[in-house]
Every structure is written in structure tokens, then in C-alpha cells.
Amino acid sequence: MKKACLIIFSALLTMSSAHAATYYKWVDDNGLTHYSATPPEGRPSVQIERGSSRSPSGITPSIPSANEPNEAAARTEDxxxxxxxxxxxxxAEETRKKNCDTARENKVQLTLKNRIKLLQDDGTYRVLSDEEKQQKVRQADEAIDTYCN
Structure with missing residues (x-):
């Protein structure tokens, strides 16, 4: 159980969170539509508020529509x-929630257990030192801040 918790905790620290309130929709040079949490540099984009399927009022896409057959098809595609x-x-929200739950469980395990064994690459176990354990607790706190807030 401890091994699984530590492995999951380590994986959580390397994952990125898709927990942002504003997203951006933009089209690349090949005509592919992309969504991202940050606006692209030097490229027109549409700001999308979380939970909304339309762009905020007053913002209109500045993507050329010369290649689109008609407005109805464009609206359907959008x-x-x-x-x-x-x-x-x-x-992404479901993944964020699972990451939050795992990060909280990892912190509980790290704070309640006196000895934490860590699986090494060669298949052996070693006990975390107090410094390493405190570092893992700080990492758990950071993961909780990232995924739970």
C-alpha cells in the first residue's frame, strides 16, 4: 500500500493540471483548431470562459473564413x-479531482507513518530519511495546492 501511494504521489507531481478558468481557441497554419490555457503568441485567438461553449460577448474570432463553404457549416463545426x-x-476536471484525492491521501500516509519505504530501481526497498520525508510532505502540500484549490 505504501509503495503504491508513493508511486502515485510521484506520478502526481509530474502531471500538469488543466484547472484554469479561461481557455483559448486558435487555428494554426495548417487549419487545425487548438485549445490551450494560454493565448498563442502572434496568432489570433478566441477567449473561452470555463463552462461556456461560446466566446464572451464582444469577442469575435479573427480567424479568416475564406475556406469555409458557408456560415451554417461554420457554426455547426464550431x-x-x-x-x-x-x-x-x-x-480534465475528473482527473484533477482524482489527483487531489490522491495528494491528500499521500499527505496523510506521510504524516501518520514513521517509516516510509521507497522502492528502488533495483527492486530493493529503502527507508526515507527524515529530510526526505519532510520534502515529500512539502511536495504533497504543493500537489494539494495545485489540484485541490
Whole structure:
């Protein structure tokens, strides 16, 4: 159990969080639509508020529409992309919640247990020193701040 908790904790520290309130939609040179938490540099983008399938009022996409066959097809494509974005956002939120729960459980294990064994690459175990244990507790606190707030 301890081994699994430490492995999961280590994996959590390397994961990034998709827990942002504002996202950006933009199109690259090949015509592919992208979504990101940060606006692209030197490229037009549309700001999307979390939980909204439309851009905020007053913001209109500045993506050229010369290649689109008609407005109805463009709206349908945008709607499908927005639905895909919402599904991806829901999946990211579920992952964030699981990461939060795991980070909290790891902190509990680190603070309650006196000896924490860590699996080495060669298959042997070693006990974490007090310094290493305190470092892991700080990392758990950082993971909790990242995933739970």
C-alpha cells in the first residue's frame, strides 16, 4: 500500500493540471483548431470562459473564413468543437479531482507513518530519511495546492 501511494504521489507531481478558468481557441497554419490555457503568441485567438461553449460577448474570432463553404457549416463545426472542448474539460476536471484525492491521501500516509519505504530501481526497498520525508510532505502540500484549490 505504501509503495503504491508513493508511486502515485510521484506520478502526481509530474502531471500538469488543466484547472484554469479561461481557455483559448486558435487555428494554426495548417487549419487545425487548438485549445490551450494560454493565448498563442502572434496568432489570433478566441477567449473561452470555463463552462461556456461560446466566446464572451464582444469577442469575435479573427480567424479568416475564406475556406469555409458557408456560415451554417461554420457554426455547426464550431458547435461540435465546443462540445468536444466541454467533454475534454470535464475529463480534465475528473482527473484533477482524482489527483487531489490522491495528494491528500499521500499527505496523510506521510504524516501518520514513521517509516516510509521507497522502492528502488533495483527492486530493493529503502527507508526515507527524515529530510526526505519532510520534502515529500512539502511536495504533497504543493500537489494539494495545485489540484485541490
Amino acid at each position: 458547435k461540435l468543437e465546443a462540445e468536444g472542448f466541454e467533454q475534454n474539460l470535464a475529463a
